[in-house]
Amino acid sequence: MIIDLKDLSALEQQHYLQHSIAPRPICFASTIDKEGRVNLSPFSFFNMFSTNPPIVVFSPSRRVRNNTIKHTLENVMEVPEVVINIVDYDMVQQVSLASCEYPKGANEFVKAGFTEEPATLIKPPMVKESKVKMECEVLEIKSLGTTGGAGNLVICQVIRMHIDDSLLDENKKMDQRKLQHVARLGGNWYCRVNESNLFEVEKPNVQLGIGIDALPVSIKNSKILSGNNLGQLANVHEHPVIDPAFSNDHLKQIVQYFSVNPDEMEREIHQYAKNLLEHGKVHEAWQVLLSSAG
Numbered sequence: 001m002i003i004d005l006k007d008l009s010a011l012e013q014q015h016y017l018q019h020s021i022a023p024r025p026i027c028f029a030s031t032i033d034k035e036g037r038v039n040l041s042p043f044s045f046f047n048m049f050s051t052n053p054p055i056v057v058f059s060p061s062r063r064v065r066n067n068t069i070k071h072t073l074e075n076v077m078e079v080p081e082v083v084i085n086i087v088d089y090d091m092v093q094q095v096s097l098a099s100c101e102y103p104k105g106a107n108e109f110v111k112a113g114f115t116e117e118p119a120t121l122i123k124p125p126m127v128k129e130s131k132v133k134m135e136c137e138v139l140e141i142k143s144l145g146t147t148g149g150a151g152n153l154v155i156c157q158v159i160r161m162h163i164d165d166s167l168l169d170e171n172k173k174m175d176q177r178k179l180q181h182v183a184r185l186g187g188n189w190y191c192r193v194n195e196s197n198l199f200e201v202e203k204p205n206v207q208l209g210i211g212i213d214a215l216p217v218s219i220k221n222s223k224i225l226s227g228n229n230l231g232q233l234a235n236v237h238e239h240p241v242i243d244p245a246f247s248n249d250h251l252k253q254i255v256q257y258f259s260v261n262p263d264e265m266e267r268e269i270h271q272y273a274k275n276l277l278e279h280g281k282v283h284e285a286w287q288v289l290l291s292s293a294g
């Protein structure tokens with residue numbers, strides 16, 4: 001299917017974009033109006049765009065239903081300050097409740113059962129239950145249109161972070177496994193980050209990877225190795241050579257057993273290399289592959 005966004009209604013555009021651009025982190029934004037009335041609402045059109053200066057942006061859209069603007073936007077236009085509270089799994093149902101369209105002036109801390117904790121540099125309160133909170137000054141608000149569904153970029157500078165000690169390791173660095181983030185996808189879908197679905201990908205930019213184009217043809221055209229496997233192999237910074245000291249019993253067995261059938265031997269070797277790669281053993285995988293690569 002190919003779709004032109006201009007042919008779709010605002011709701012249809014939202015459907016295809018929100019399912020595709022996912023998962024999105026959630027900014028749980030605490031703001032106040034000029035009378036000091038507190039508002040708390042979640043926004044998944046949210047991300048960081050600069051670390052130095054530390055800039056984050058979220059976007060309260062014009063309501064599709066009646067093209068009015070959200071209370072959060074009205075508040076940051078009146079008082080350009082916001083606390084961005086990070087959402088974890090333990091809070092997600094209450095966060096969703098806070099997204100109800102309560103009347104102007106209703107305090108969603110009360111409606112959704114969160115505890116106000118005074119911020120230290122700005123007026124809006126923090127969410128006590130959130131384990132990471134960012135006190136932010138609003139630098140600029142950029143309207144992206146005047147029709148229902150149009151976003152409004154609220155460009156914020158983070159001036160102070162509050163991080164729960166339970167998220168830190170012994171070097172006072174954040175332990176990603178402890179955060180239990182949730183993120184928004186399309187429709188009612190959310191996802192939860194935890195140890196069972198976190199994985200690491202080695203940074204390629206310390207030294208240049210040799211690139212997929214530099215892989216031996218038999219590896220590059222393998223019917224067994226996937227794009228991910230090739231990406232791992234091509235991320236080495238020097239083309240590996242056969243290591244005479246490398247010895248591997250399973251490889252010996254394959255070579256012995258399949259010596260009469262080179263095609264099957266290559267398939268078995270690629271399968272074995274794939275298993276090694278899936279356990280992060282790139283050096284071993286290369287050595288196994290070099291034993292058969294043409």
Ligand SMILES: Cc1cc2nc3c(=O)[nH]c(=O)nc-3n(C[C@H](O)[C@H](O)[C@H](O)COP(=O)(O)O)c2cc1C
Pocket residue numbers: 026039040041042043044045046059060061062069070071072073095096098099100101102184
């Ligand atoms: C997880 C989640 C993410 C949301 N993300 C956005 C968003 O990025 N932009 C938006 O305009 N509304 C978003 N909403 C809907 C707003 O939270 C909702 O309209 C809220 O009532 C706005 O409150 P306010 O008028 O008090 O500011 C989201 C709702 C949920 C539950």
